[in-house]
């Protein structure tokens with residue numbers, strides 16, 4: 001519509017594209033200029049409620065400009081596809097830089113300019129912090145302006161035929177603007193809890209600053225399930241594991257066999273996932289998860305058969321392994337299969353909610369989402385420490401509205417595409 | 425079935441495709457041979473479907489974790505696109521590229537054998553794992569096919585044999601690919617929220633997924649601008665390289681040091 005009408009002047013032909021490309025370049029250069037002047041300080045998104053105020057003003061301005069100056073050639077150009085395409089290219093190129101150069105990250109409260117020291121050109125232009133930099137912000141701003149204008153023109157007057165367009169473009173507009181503006185209110189904290197203790201002390205993931213949450217978490221129990229322990233042939237000279245002829249990771253179970261051509265072969269005679277050595281040093285299975293994995297293996301090396309106990313060891317138990325030729329047969333602990341925290345969350349008002357936190361299964365509590373994040377990896381399955389992450393993101397529902405609009409538009413697009421394809 | 429059987433299965437598939445393709449030559453004159461040729465080509469793919477299924481069962485988890493495992497899927501699915509395109513558009517040449525590409529992927533897997541490992545890290549144990557990866561897989565398959573036909577059209581144009589039908593085919597492959605790419609991106613974001621606490625963190629893998637999505641978004645808007653389809657064939661052919669970076673090139677970029685998303689293996 002608006003585009004088709006305007007295909008006379010600024011919006012069409014090579015001229016439209018050249019102007020648009022120049023405009024995008026200017027936005028990028030202006031952004032880089034600001035970074036240089038602030039030595040790569042980047043852009044801080046305003047916090048509540050200024051982010052909302054900004055969104056309303058920006059949205060209102062787009063609506064007003066789009067409706068009042070609809071016929072103005074300058075405005076049709078600002079909302080036209082040539083500029084949109086140039087800005088898409090600009091966004092892609094900036095993302096390209098951000099996707100190639102290592103980006104800064106905050107570790108233990110210290111900003112890491114990993115490759116690029118403060119004062120280097122890359123850091124001064126904030127190419128190592130692209131996604132919070134001025135060039136990225138300016139291009140995104142114009143992108144949203146351009147997209148917003150097109151959206152206004154396609155929405156007023158309302159026509160059902162434009163539904164797919166509105167869903168796609170509107171959804172993207174909402175998701176992008178709300179995601180970026182809401183970022184200033186995103187809170188992500190790590191809450192370390194010991195078994196049998198309750199705490200409300202959380203640490204900011206970026207600054208490591210400690211603070212008190214409006215609720216506390218009591219850790220009843222922390223559990224880890226592991227995959228079966230594995231056998232491996234270890235080469236001490238290269239510090240590497242040698243693959244057997246079956247290209248398998250050898251999960252240990254009674255009767256399992258493995259063969260390394262030219263070295264030897266092995267059969268598992270017995271396997272106890274949880275055992276402790278008795279007074280003669282012979283492993284005996286124990287209840288619960290208080291023991292260590294032990295396996296009795298029969299080796300055959302060059303026709304010589306022998307039997308041994310091996311274990312991956314653990315706290316206060318040294319690993320046991322056996323030589324096989326120039327190598328060693330070792331037992332590796334299984335990888336973590338699942339870990340979970342049985343917790344009681346207690347609000348300030350005294351309400352209590354029992355919950356099970358597990359990876360991929362966060363739990364909601366009063367606007368917070370609680371995640372099973374990690375544990376004491378040195379202690380492995382004997383860890384009594386659980387790391388819980390507490391996240392609050394008040395703008396999430398708006399972003400999700402955008403996501404679902406895009407997906408709805410996507411379905412319509414798919415359906416229309418299939419229909420057109422049938423006709424073609 | 426485990427990886428010990430892989431070389432035999434891969435060879436069987438490639439031989440089937442090869443025999444089927446060669447049979448196409450006499451099939452031009454003898455109809456019965458056409459049927460035989462198709463049975464061979466489809467059998468090649470069925471061998472891989474069978475291998476993939478039994479590998480999945482043996483692994484006790486979806487074989488979608490390592491790069492090698494995703495290549496196995498591409499090798500299985502890309503020829504299917506070629507076959508479907510022929511039945512839909514009566515365009516025969518695409519299937520040869522597709523089988524060639526699939527054979528290349530099988531070859532790469534043969535040179536770099538995976539290790540048979542059942543473990544699936546907790547973050548991957550999610551209802552989103554299969555839909556997210558499969559949607560992306562199919563998107564890549566379609567976009568690979570659109571890139572191949574884009575290049576083919578570029579060559580046709582050089583030889584003044586422009587085909588509107590072939591151009592419309594590369595367009596619809598790209599369009600369907602974009603739809604799935606969009607779903608894959610959003611599924612990924614929804615999953616990341618559940619697994620990692622936030623839907624978007626500009627991790628290198630995410631950044632490259634965004635760039636490749638923008639590349640195809642650019643394509644659709646060039647189409648909406650009624651850009652000359654001749655130029656767009658170049659665009660489709662080149663866009664796929666961006667996808668390749670996203671698929672495995674990311675692992676080799678300086679930015680990948682602190683990525684959580686790169687495939688292991």
Ligand code: HEM
Pocket residue numbers: 003079080081083084085087088143146147150165168169172406413641644645647648
């Ligand atoms: C810079 C901002 C953008 C502008 C100015 C813009 C403008 C347009 C216009 C004018 C059309 C043609 C619609 C028609 O003829 O009915 C279009 C099509 C389309 N746009 Fe956008 N768009 C922008 C960004 C986006 C974004 C971010 C998305 C995805 C979320 C998107 C997805 C689509 C799709 C899927 C089509 C349909 C293409 C087709 O029918 O072949 N656009 N856009």
